[in-house]
Amino acid sequence: MIPAGTAGPPAGMTGPPGIERINAARERTAGIVRRTPTVPLELGRGGPTLWLKLELLQPVASFKLRGAAAAVTAAPPEATRAGLLTASVGNMAQGAAWMARRLGVPCSVVVPETAPATKLERIADLGASIIPVSFDRWWQTFVDRTYPGLEDRFFVHPFLDTEVMAGNGVIACELASDLPAEVGTVLVPWGGGGLACGIAAGLRELRPEIRVHAVEVEGAAPLAASLDAGEVVSIDHRPSFVDGIGAKTVFPEMLGLARKLLAGSLVVPVSAVAGAVRLLAERTRVVAEGAGAAPVAAAALLPPRDGAQTACIVSGGNIDTAKLIEILSGGVP
Amino acid sequence: MIPAGTAGPPAGMTGPPGIERINAARERTAGIVRRTPTVPLELGRGGPTLWLKLELLQPVASFKLRGAAAAVTAAPPEATRAGLLTASVGNMAQGAAWMARRLGVPCSVVVPETAPATKLERIADLGASIIPVSFDRWWQTFVDRTYPGLEDRFFVHPFLDTEVMAGNGVIACELASDLPAEVGTVLVPWGGGGLACGIAAGLRELRPEIRVHAVEVEGAAPLAASLDAGEVVSIDHRPSFVDGIGAKTVFPEMLGLARKLLAGSLVVPVSAVAGAVRLLAERTRVVAEGAGAAPVAAAALLPPRDGAQTACIVSGGNIDTAKLIEILSGGVP
Numbered sequence: 001m002i003p004a005g006t007a008g009p010p011a012g013m014t015g016p017p018g019i020e021r022i023n024a025a026r027e028r029t030a031g032i033v034r035r036t037p038t039v040p041l042e043l044g045r046g047g048p049t050l051w052l053k054l055e056l057l058q059p060v061a062s063f064k065l066r067g068a069a070a071a072v073t074a075a076p077p078e079a080t081r082a083g084l085l086t087a088s089v090g091n092m093a094q095g096a097a098w099m100a101r102r103l104g105v106p107c108s109v110v111v112p113e114t115a116p117a118t119k120l121e122r123i124a125d126l127g128a129s130i131i132p133v134s135f136d137r138w139w140q141t142f143v144d145r146t147y148p149g150l151e152d153r154f155f156v157h158p159f160l161d162t163e164v165m166a167g168n169g170v171i172a173c174e175l176a177s178d179l180p181a182e183v184g185t186v187l188v189p190w191g192g193g194g195l196a197c198g199i200a201a202g203l204r205e206l207r208p209e210i211r212v213h214a215v216e217v218e219g220a221a222p223l224a225a226s227l228d229a230g231e232v233v234s235i236d237h238r239p240s241f242v243d244g245i246g247a248k249t250v251f252p253e254m255l256g257l258a259r260k261l262l263a264g265s266l267v268v269p270v271s272a273v274a275g276a277v278r279l280l281a282e283r284t285r286v287v288a289e290g291a292g293a294a295p296v297a298a299a300a301l302l303p304p305r306d307g308a309q310t311a312c313i314v315s316g317g318n319i320d321t322a323k324l325i326e327i328l329s330g331g332v333p
Numbered sequence: 334m335i336p337a338g339t340a341g342p343p344a345g346m347t348g349p350p351g352i353e354r355i356n357a358a359r360e361r362t363a364g365i366v367r368r369t370p371t372v373p374l375e376l377g378r379g380g381p382t383l384w385l386k387l388e389l390l391q392p393v394a395s396f397k398l399r400g401a402a403a404a405v406t407a408a409p410p411e412a413t414r415a416g417l418l419t420a421s422v423g424n425m426a427q428g429a430a431w432m433a434r435r436l437g438v439p440c441s442v443v444v445p446e447t448a449p450a451t452k453l454e455r456i457a458d459l460g461a462s463i464i465p466v467s468f469d470r471w472w473q474t475f476v477d478r479t480y481p482g483l484e485d486r487f488f489v490h491p492f493l494d495t496e497v498m499a500g501n502g503v504i505a506c507e508l509a510s511d512l513p514a515e516v517g518t519v520l521v522p523w524g525g526g527g528l529a530c531g532i533a534a535g536l537r538e539l540r541p542e543i544r545v546h547a548v549e550v551e552g553a554a555p556l557a558a559s560l561d562a563g564e565v566v567s568i569d570h571r572p573s574f575v576d577g578i579g580a581k582t583v584f585p586e587m588l589g590l591a592r593k594l595l596a597g598s599l600v601v602p603v604s605a606v607a608g609a610v611r612l613l614a615e616r617t618r619v620v621a622e623g624a625g626a627a628p629v630a631a632a633a634l635l636p637p638r639d640g641a642q643t644a645c646i647v648s649g650g651n652i653d654t655a656k657l658i659e660i661l662s663g664g665v666p
Contacts, residue, residue: 034370034372036370037367037369037370037390039367039390040392054390056618057370057372057387057617057618059373061618278654281620281654281657282620282654284390285389285390285394285619285620285621285650286618286619286620287614287615287618287619287620288618317618321611321614321615321661324614324661325658325661325662328654328657328658328661329658
């Protein structure tokens with residue numbers, strides 16, 4: 001059991017962002033993040049139309065730059081002068097490293113030993129320092145919001161931070177103007193929960209009729225388990241190639257937000273995610289990582305009516321080429 | 334030697350489009366084609382920045398829908414009532430089939446026997462009829478602008494047509510608003526020449542300082558040979574996985590346009606194109622076909638100054654999965 005929340009974040013920094021804060025994040029990050037396209041994918045005649053929000057086209061190949069950019073630009077200059085620090089399996093690391101390079105300050109990243117090679121290489125390419133630790137020590141960083149010897153660094157929390165969620169919430173603004181009125185469901189990968197809750201917080205005000213579901217993968221679905229149990233539970237975590245999402249537990253604050261903002265969590269088999277990666281490469285001509293393809297796999301779990309017009313957040317594209325080859329060949333890494 | 338131009342197109346239909354005609358095509362096709370994003374790809378510190386126009390995100394995974402949509406919407410309804418006809422290795426076939434489905438009329442496509450399976454499957458999926466013929470008989474269709482027994486069909490010429498080029502020229506409008514002022518060069522795949530000449534016709538008026546180069550692949554570069562010779566020549570054509578471009582010769586009218594509108598033709602090795610497909614998958618997270626990746630390979634041939642800020646038209650993404658796997662594995666199909 002992980003002692004979540006023992007240190008605790010500064011008060012007032014972890015609630016869901018309102019639309020004013022999301023709009024402010026949109027203005028501050030406009031020259032940094034990309035306004036990504038939303039493209040339809042028709043699944044056969046009479047089948048559902050999926051609207052794909054292509055966050056893999058962001059500069060660091062994932063949505064994580066949105067939160068990093070929002071948090072860093074909201075901070076006063078003296079707060080980031082000594083550099084940035086984050087804890088990440090790879091995507092937020094790239095977001096923070098990108099922002100550090102932009103500011104001209106150092107960046108350090110605490111990663112679990114299981115982080116994939118492609119992501120580590122890209123973090124190093126961006127000039128950040130990598131601190132590999134055990135999974136549990138890594139998770140503890142989300143609680144502590146710092147790391148021994150780097151207490152002067154500005155910590156970019158990958159999910160439990162109002163500004164980070166506001167940055168992610170900008171996706172809701174873009175969806176609100178890009179999606180047809182028929183879309184009733186948005187499917188969002190759940191790792192720490194900052195993406196799903198940020199988007200849901202925005203849509204709640206912009207398109208309140210839309211239901212937002214989290215998406216998790218079998219063997220790594222603590223949100224579904226915690227929602228079922230009515231309290232935070234830890235699961236027996238089974239790693240897979242879907243490395244961008246999936247933890248052992250859920251932060252209490254994030255479970256509270258999920259209950260308030262989300263319609264539930266859909267849990268998809270790892271093999272279905274591999275099929276979705278293949279489908280996206282063959283039909284939409286994009287390379288998604290497992291986490292990014294998971295919502296496309298989850299669309300098949302919706303009741304037919306709900307699935308008729310559904311939007312999927314294709315959150316990122318950082319996948320090892322060897323794993324991509326295995327998937328395109330019909331395998332599951 | 335192919336008896337090009339013996340039948341000849343109707344007068345006044347094959348000149349380069351002016352900006353008014355391009356703007357008219359833009360308005361008519363706005364609800365049909367996608368306004369594609371232009372994203373930067375940085376090739377290392379101090380290296381050139383390539384701006385990638387992602388036409389592979391079009392509904393049929395290539396730019397060809399632009400020309401098909403422009404030509405069909407410019408025609409009076411009675412002209413298209415009996416259905417559409419085109420000749421294509423696969424991409425314009427999908428563009429025409431897409432428009433035929435939209436109009437609710439039949440579509441037939443003359444293809445060379447060497448057309449790749451993926452493209453043929455997608456043509457069939459869109460409900461079009463396929464007429465496989467020899468390479469020379471296929472090329473003759475571009476001259477005749479019809480096919481025996483299908484004389485009542487509206488022929489969508491894949492390149493030698495002012496409206497088709499106007500549809501392609503809409504890309505110039507989008508580039509003019511998306512590209513920074515530093516971009517001095519645009520690289521465009523050359524198959525029949527309609528894409529390069531359409532874009533160059535638009536940029537000539539919108540951004541006259543930009544130079545447009547055609548891009549061909551070794552063993553299939555009749556434009557470079559014809560420009561060198563000062564007249565239309567036929568080459569010893571060597572097929573490769575780069576099936577979206579590369580013919581045995583050039584239409585005289587297109588050579589005339591190329592001389593007037595283009596800065597020349599860059600010829601890239603097939604292996605460099607495979608490297609560019611791999612680079613685009615790993616760095617930009619998109620699946621490009623050989624023709625679409627060829628401009629990225631060609632950027633390396635530019636003098637350093639010219640290459641500093643260059644735009645590449647990533648024209649399409651219709652590649653067989655088996656070939657994609659081979660390329661990602663480091664091979665050249």
